[in-house]
Amino acid sequence: MPNDFNQQIIDEFRANRGRVGGYFEGARLLLLTTTGARTGAPHTTPVGYLPDGGDRVLVIASAAGSARHPDWFHNLVAHPQVTVESGVFTYEARAVVLTGEERDRLFARAVEADPGWAAYQEKTDRIIPVVALHSVARGGPGNINATSFGEAIKVVHDAFRRELSLIRSELATGTATLGAQLRVNCLTFCQGLHNHHTGEDTVLFPLITERHPGSTPALTRLREEHERIAVLVEELRETLTSTTDPTAVRAEVERLTTELEAHLTYEEEELIPLFDAAS
Template identity: 85%
Template structure:
């Protein structure tokens, strides 16, 4: 039976590919589908997450309740889960973290949002931190789109959205004058995803377009050069993150990357989307 609170959130999430309004506007949110520990039936729950390299982290806070949430009991019994990010849908393996790793990552979550600490203070139970490892082969999962052109736009919009979240953390985070560990990881996770996307375009998509649409070669040449420039900006951001915690310095690097990437995505859509539309 649908949960009276969760179902409208799930419906809005799916209708808007993860973009939320109201209370959840600007939040990192995903849909987690688990298998019922007792019933064996699927249950979908909206949960907040933190990016962490090749995995994502979810926290079983239950708003500070003295009981673990049902979805946590479900994934302990059945560790294979389904994740919907708003862009991709994929199967994942859930791993309950323990000891020092759990404590370190929970502290990072608190740095990102002090509300997690408030929840922990309300209960004697140790709030679990769960890592979700993608099981998708050969890519991040199934893109939630009905055409190739739409898929490209959806992925681009996901990069735009993630950059907007990273930028917002400089000014709306709990301590905007310093750069917390969560911001470092978020930036580097984003950069790795961007690298993977551009590599896929350079090695698969662009050669295919070259073969079918030779007139697009000048645009593809420019896009490849922009990939190189963006990679340079990413590396400069990595070096800055490794060498300083000064928010102003890091903000400048993020803004440079943002400007270059937004211009690149706009140009790519302007040049390539008509080809996808013409091809059906």
């Protein structure tokens, strides 16, 4: 039977490219589509996730501490190939149920970031599963949820803005020491930003130069800004590995935020009109 509450979240998530209000406002949320273990039919469920760096994210089959695993968990055990919607990208992934020390370590990391996971575990006798969703390489990051190149730029930029806002909020409300999951969140963001700028420098900007020679001064400035941002990212990485003091990390995040926001705004002002005019 369809879950009306879930469907409302799914509709809002897709309409707002990953942003939802109410109880889940400000949460890291994705849409997970699994194949029914018994029916073979697709089922889409909104689930919270944890960044884990590299090509995977983590989801936890808590079912709010109920006695039974959620249906989506049974589905992915039977059919590990799943579809993930991040709000920006839609991509295929392979689900792996973690076990032993790895499961325990990552669940502890989740609890450190949000004690609610521990409360769910206390409510049930079952061991709450932790599942890694590994993106399946298809020659790119996945299908972007945009209808034009100009819109795609804005969608990706807004995703970086949102993630950076979440990290800043976590730093502001965290404990006296820097938690392991918060470190991972920051490092995952840094890697994603590096990958994005590398793709622009090596693929997107040469294409724009060929089609719009007059854009060269703007692209030169954007490349220079990429270099400055890369320095700030590296300084944030070094701080994350050398201290547990969130105040020091917060200062580096604020420096990066200021530089990055100015960069993203300038890029949108310069590039989106070019793509809009071409379309």
